Amino acid sequence: xxxxxxxxxxxxxxxxxxxxxxxxxxxxxxxxxxxxxxxxxxxxxxxxxxxxxxxxxxxxxxxxxxxxxxxxxxxxxxxxxxxxxxxxxxxxxxxxxxxxxxxxxxxxxxxxxxxxxxxxxxxxxxxxxxxxxxxxxxxxxxxxxxxxxxxxxxxxxxxxxxxxxxxxxxxxxxxxxxxxxxxxxxxxxxxxxxxxxxxxxxxxxxxxxxxxxxxxxxxxxxxxxxxxxxxxxxxxxxxxxxxxxxxxxxxxxxxxxxxxxxxxxxxxxxxxxxxxxxxxxxxxxxxxxxxxxxxxxxxxxxxxxxxxxxxxxxxxxxxxxxxxxxxxxxxxxxxxxxxxxxxxxxxxxxxxxxxxxxxxxxxxxxxxxxxxxxxxxxxxxxxxxxxxxxxxxxxxxxxxxxxxxxxxxxxxxxxxxxxxxxxxxxxxxxxxxxxxxxxxxxx
Numbered sequence: 001x002x003x004x005x006x007x008x009x010x011x012x013x014x015x016x017x018x019x020x021x022x023x024x025x026x027x028x029x030x031x032x033x034x035x036x037x038x039x040x041x042x043x044x045x046x047x048x049x050x051x052x053x054x055x056x057x058x059x060x061x062x063x064x065x066x067x068x069x070x071x072x073x074x075x076x077x078x079x080x081x082x083x084x085x086x087x088x089x090x091x092x093x094x095x096x097x098x099x100x101x102x103x104x105x106x107x108x109x110x111x112x113x114x115x116x117x118x119x120x121x122x123x124x125x126x127x128x129x130x131x132x133x134x135x136x137x138x139x140x141x142x143x144x145x146x147x148x149x150x151x152x153x154x155x156x157x158x159x160x161x162x163x164x165x166x167x168x169x170x171x172x173x174x175x176x177x178x179x180x181x182x183x184x185x186x187x188x189x190x191x192x193x194x195x196x197x198x199x200x201x202x203x204x205x206x207x208x209x210x211x212x213x214x215x216x217x218x219x220x221x222x223x224x225x226x227x228x229x230x231x232x233x234x235x236x237x238x239x240x241x242x243x244x245x246x247x248x249x250x251x252x253x254x255x256x257x258x259x260x261x262x263x264x265x266x267x268x269x270x271x272x273x274x275x276x277x278x279x280x281x282x283x284x285x286x287x288x289x290x291x292x293x294x295x296x297x298x299x300x301x302x303x304x305x306x307x308x309x310x311x312x313x314x315x316x317x318x319x320x321x322x323x324x325x326x327x328x329x330x331x332x333x334x335x336x337x338x339x340x341x342x343x344x345x346x347x348x349x350x351x352x353x354x355x356x357x358x359x360x361x362x363x364x365x366x367x368x369x370x371x372x373x374x375x376x377x378x379x380x381x382x383x384x385x386x387x388x389x390x391x392x393x394x395x396x397x398x399x400x401x402x403x404x405x406x407x408x409x410x411x412x413x414x415x416x417x418x419x420x421x422x423x424x425x426x427x428x429x430x431x432x433x434x435x436x437x438x439x440x441x442x443x
Contacts, residue, residue, distance in 0.1 A: 057089030058304050058318040065312040071262070071301030072109035072147070078314060079107045085116060092343070095127030109301070110147030110185070117142050123154060133165030146223075148185035155183045161192060168406075171203030186223030186261070193221045199230060209241030224261030224300070231259045237268060246279025262286065262300030269298045275307060277317075285319040292317075332369075335377035336390040344391075344398045351401035 057076045060069075063086060068079040075089030075096055083104050087096035093112045103119040113127030113134050121141045125134035131150045139162060144155040151165030151172055159179045163172035171190045177200060182193040189203025189210055197217050201210035207226045215238060220231040227241025227248055235255045239248035245264040253276060258269040265287050268276045273294045277287035286305045292315060297308040304318040333348055352366060380386050 055089070055304070055318060057301060058316040059088045060306065060314040060316055063312075063314045066308050066314050067312070068107060068297055069299040069306045069308055069314060070107045070109035070114075071260075071299040071304060071306050072114075073111050073149075073263075073302040075109060075114070076299075076301065076304070076306055076316075077107045077109045077114050078308075079104055079116075081312065083119065085114075087114060092346075093128035097126050106144055108145045108147045108152075108185075110152060111149035111187075113147060113152070115145045115147050115152050117145050117154075121157070125152065131166035135164045144183060146183045146185040146190075148190070148223075149187050149225075151185060151188075151190070153183050153185045153190050155180055159195070163190065169204035173202050182221055184221045184223035184228075184261075186228065187225035189223060189228070191221050191223045191228050193218055193230075197233065199228075201228065207242035211240050220259060222259045222261040222266075222300075224266070225263045225302075227261060227266070229259045229261045229266050231256055231268075235271070237266075239266060246281065246284075249278045249280070258298060260298045260300035260305075262305065263302045265300060265305070267298045267300045267305050269295055269307075273310070275305075277305065286317050288317045332373045332377050332380065332390065333394060335380040336387050336394060344394065347398055347401050347405065350405055 055074065057071070057074050060076060060078065063078050065081045066078045066086075067081050070077045072089075072095075075087055075091070077085060077087045077096075077098065079085055083102060085098040085101045085104050085107055087098050089096060091097070095109075095112050095114045098114055098116070101116055101124060104116045104124075105119050106117045108115045110127070110133060113125060113129070115123060115125045115134070115136060117123055121143070123136040123139045123142050123145060125136050127134060129135070133147070133150050133152045136145075136152060136154065139154050141157045142154045143157050146153045148171065149166070151163060151167065153161060153163045153172075153174065155161055159181070161174040161177045161180055161183060163174050165172060166188075167173065169188050171185075171188055174190055174192065177192050179195040180192040181195050184191045186203070186209060189201060189205065191199060191201045191210075191212065193199055197219070199212040199215045199218055199221060201212050203210060205211070209223075209226055209228045212228055212230065215230050217232045217234070218230040218238075219233045222229040222231075224241070224247065227239060227243065229237060229239045229250065231237055235257070237250040237253045237256055237259055239250050241248065242264070243249070247261070247264050247266045250266055250268065253268050255271050256268040256276075257271050260267040265284055266278045267287075267289065270276065273296065275289040275292040275295050275298060277284070277289050279287060281287070286300075286303050289305055289307065292307055294310050295307040295315075296310050299306045304316055307315045309315065333345055337345055380390055
């Protein structure tokens with residue numbers, strides 16, 4: 001009986017938290033760096049001891065002879081002077097399986113894939129091929145590639161551009177572009193620098209990340225998840241797009257020779273080898289680059305920044321992750337799937353980071369989940385037969401999270417409306433049921 005009650009509590013927790021999560025997330029869809037912002041709590045006055053560590057995409061300390069780097073969501077790629085490639089980080093989709101690549105002249109890193117230009121102008125790719133973002137085998141005469149979350153863009157030597165992959169926001173509609181000298185793929189948009197120093201952009205524009213039509217005198221571009229950065233020929237910088245976290249606060253930068261754009265941060269390399277970053281505050285661990293010197297290249301990923309020094313070594317500035325005393329299975333979802341590397345876990349994690357922690361209701365739900373989850377996870381771990389049941393209960397949450405991550409603004413509004421209607425209907429039904437009394441419910 002006791003175990004039955006605990007099982008019901010587990011299922012109620014799953015149903016309550018994960019059913020309300022999608023509705024709460026629709027209140028504010030702006031992304032936020034949040035993997036380290038919530039402290040797991042077991043009881044009202046008991047904080048779980050935490051161990052801090054850097055994510056694997058920052059393990060570049062042993063790299064040598066590096067001439068270029070690319071940073072993505074959870075992996076980092078480096079091009080060596082001998083034209084070979086190295087990579088570190090999450091490798092669930094084999095996006096880091098680049099050890100056999102040779103004769104490479106440029107690399108790019110997407111959401112879960114890696115792309116590289118070979119010396120003969122052909123292109124190779126590894127990793128997750130969702131939407132066909134790795135279908136670059138027939139490309140030729142390519143001089144540069146860039147990758148977004150689910151799309152890949154290639155610049156040809158004649159100044160035209162090709163693209164494959166997800167184009168729900170028309171981020172691959174670049175077939176008419178000409179006289180392009182550089183390309184940059186953001187999360188869901190694509191930017192091109194023209195020969196005359198002007199800029200064009202296509203794709204998702206809900207944060208005005210594509211509003212670059214009036215830019216002039218641009219010498220280099222960079223595209224983050226939801227913002228676009230341009231380096232002017234005079235060494236100053238402009239930016240457009242999502243700016244709520246300070247990633248567009250670059251108006252006072254001077255003497256910049258390269259820019260890079262990440263999830264919610266922007267990095268600038270100065271002519272003297274020093275590095276600046278926005279937002280310039282202590283809460284942005286990936287922006288902790290003020291002490292860097294002798295840097296010749298920079299790259300910005302999801303929550304990390306990578307720099308290449310003149311001696312060919314690499315340095316990183318990364319967020320600190322936490323793991324708690326109960327271990328990696330201390331949360332219901334992790335215990336149910338049996339590993340932190342499950343694809344469903346990554347979807348829920350991205351949903352939490354990009355949506356839930358951007359609004360007060362979502363933050364309360366996350367805190368609630370972190371509070372009640374560890375003892376429930378322990379119970380699941382002690383009773384392995386429950387794992388399939390809990391996984392089945394999580395299917396709606398994973399499905400809704402997947403839909404929310406990939407949805408357009410219009411689709412999100414529709415989802416939010418439907419969820420609100422369902423919630424109201426359930427509330428009315430429950431109220432009427434209680435009002436009819438026990439004699440009605442007994443039949």
